[in-house]
Amino acid sequence: MAVDENEFFREATLRICGNLRIEEAMVELLRYLRKFMPADRLILERYDAGLGSMVRIVTATLENGEKANVLAPLSEQTKDFLMQKYRQGVPDPYYENSPTDNPAGRELLAFHEEEASAYMGIPLVTSNSEPGAVALFAERGQYDDSQLRLMSLLRAPFQVAMANALQYGEIVKLKDMLADDNMFLRREFSRIAGDSIVGSKFGLREVMHKVRHIAPIDTPVLLLGETGVGKDLIAATIHDSSARRDGPFIPVNCGAIAESLLDSELFGHEKGAFTGAVSQKRGRFERADKGTIFLDEVAELPPQAQVKLLRVLQNNKIERVGGTETIALDIRVIAATNRDLESMVASGTFRDDLWYRLSVFPIEIPPLRERRTDIPALVQHIMSLKAKELRLPELPTLAPGALERLQEYDWPGNVRELTNVVERGLILSHGKPIDFSYMDAKLHATVKTNSERKEKPNDLDAVISLHIQKILAQTGGRVHGSGGAAELLGINASTLRSRMTRLGIEYGKRSR
Secondary structure: OOOOHHHHHHHHHHHHHOOOOHHHHHHHHHHHHOOOOOOOEEEEEEEEOOOOEEEEEEEEEOOOEEEEEEEEEOOHHHHHHHHHHHHOOOOOOEEEOOHHHOHHHHHHHHHHOOOOOEEEEEEEEOOOOOEEEEEEEEOOOOOOHHHHHHHHOOHHHHHHHHHHHHHHHHHHHHHHHHHHHHHHHHHHHHHHOOOOOOOOOOOOHHHHHHHHHHOOOOOOEEEEOOOOOOHHHHHHHHHHOOOOOOOOEEEEEHHHOOHHHHHHHHHOEOOOOOOOOOOOEOOHHHHOOOOEEEEEOHHHOOHHHHHHHHHHHHHOEEOOEOOOOOEEOOOEEEEEEOOOHHHHHHHOOOOHHHHHHHOOEEEEOOOHHHOHHHHHHHHHHHHHHHHHHOOOOOOOOEOOOHHHHHHHOOOOOHHHHHHHHHHHHHHHHOOOOEOOHHHHHHHHHHHHHHHHHHHOOOOHHHHHHHHHHHHHHHHOOOOOOOOOHHHHHOOOHHHHHHHHHHHOOOOHHHHO
């Protein structure tokens, strides 16, 4: 079949260079190549002389493509074979219809974990003059000279694709350092602009007193409080108020990092330390040098990571994964959790020696329901920020009674939940005053409980009755069984029913 080479070059190049996601571009190319030759899998790779390994950049099949960043060492025989080919310049494209007949072919297939009846190689050169290649595999069938001729036309587009992929890799490599700088600049801007903690003069007055006391000292701080109370903001304030304010502030969500990646994320790794470690990487601790590291959700650290964190706190030194050099650090550690660490220590799920190290200066951040006086200021602050984010032409007003409605709610999600509620109100306002009427369903149970609380009964039976009714409301009226009112109150179910009968509290069918 005669092939128009100009047409082939144009269509193939459009597929190679027509998508910023190189893995998708290679899938489209592979599907196009199937019209002209056997083509089941395509791999773009480069040779790293420092590692003595081939580094796979992308792998594509007819179904999908993925960026790989996988490396594997080559034998001395294969390295010599490759270098000999490249000494005279970039080798010509070639194909092998009996790939297992020579050692290099067998090693290539083993490296790629491929079983192929034939493969075709298009040698390339990277921007820093290191060898690279495109490998095309056929599960069935063989290649001929006419097909090799067509693939040879695509060497230049493949060079462009590889250069773009490697440049993107450099961008990813620098991303962490840029994130550090960005975080620092944002903190500086907030400090210069006079940004402050909302509620510092009311509900958070005691917290801020402790913050001002501990900020100038490098003692570890443990922030305690429910999810959404703003532990990250308090941690940033401690950093901004300290002598380390000119250094980096590095937050780490300990519960969001896979255990297999934890060592690399926290302590970094050396080039070639494991499969996929194609370059040296600084860990979060190293990036926090001369600054502060914030370990959020520290209770989620697995036991092995707890041991390593303890060593860092004791010695102020780390070693990268795969490295032998000891790196001295000058860091301040702030940890945070919403869990009861003392109970975890008692149960053996959290190390007691690490607990003692972290809890030198604990700060308890109260939930929003215990500082309702802060809600008006918080609402105004959130409205101002979110109106800018949503690009509203003007800031909506609040309807009469709107703030009172919010102050009656107990806010289990704390400031984070309040932020979501206010943002929703801004979206639904359409320029009208915000009344938060959509909160009525949530508010009903809370308003009832609060109204009972305001009666302040002095009679002991009345207090017991109100408490039992509150627990029944939480269990949906269920008295016995797992999660029932009797279990929550810590008494026998029959005893609870007798007491409810005496107090006139209906249950079972009588409550319906």
